[in-house]
Amino acid sequence: MFKSLFKRAESTINLVAPLTGKVVPLNEVPDQVFSEKMMGDGVAIVPSDNAVYSPIDGVVASVFQTKHAIALRSNEGAEILIHMGLDTVNLKGEGFEIKVSDGEKVSKGKLLAYFDIKKVTDCGYEVITPIILLNDDQFEINHQSISNEVNGGTDNLLEINKK
Incomplete structure (x- = not known):
């Protein structure tokens, strides 16, 4: 009985806000691929700052x-x-400054990128950012x-458990 309790706790992954x-529910994203969870479940953030951090x-x-x-990919496989x-x-890459590369190890709160939300908006695109659990x-x-203001790199956003 106790083993299953401890095993469950070990498989919990806490994601911080990237x-x-x-934070808004995924069904409020004005794109059917995300709002209907075709890629997976998650949430979205309407950003107020340009920095993007690792949530895991x-x-x-x-x-x-x-x-x-x-x-x-989290250490646990999410x-x-x-x-x-x-x-x-x-x-085509304009408005994005990536600070990491494929295969690089990351920790919660590590800077991943800068996202020029003014440029994206000026070009006529939505800045709402889906965060999707792919697997x-x-x-x-x-x-x-949901419906909270979050600070990127520090505030908890999602709790994920292994099935």
């Missing part, structure tokens, strides 16, 4: 060539996507901070 801003301890799985998204803005792939067949979101 951006400073207002793990590794950079992939920095997208167009710099608008970063995929991370795969997290930070998709900076909507349709920002069209900017929700293996992990599940247990708790979310």
Whole structure:
């Protein structure tokens, strides 16, 4: 009985907010791919600051060539996507300054990128940033901070458990 309690606690992953801003439910993201959870469950942040931080301890799985998204893998195996803005792939890297590379180890709160929210807005794109649990067949979101203002790199955002 006690082994299962301790095992459950060990499999809990606490994600910190990758951006400073207002947390909103995924169903409020004005993009069907995210709002209907086609890529996975998660939340979104409307950023008020340009810095993007690692929400987990793990590794950079992939920095997208167009710099608008970063995929991370936690030490426990959870795969997290930070998709900076909507349709920002069209900017072809403009407005994004990436500070990490594929395969690099990261810790919670490590600076991953700068996201020029003014440039993105001026170009007519949404800055709302989905944070997606990609492998929700293996992990599940247990708790979310919704409708809160969060500080990037420090405040808790999600709690994920291994299924």
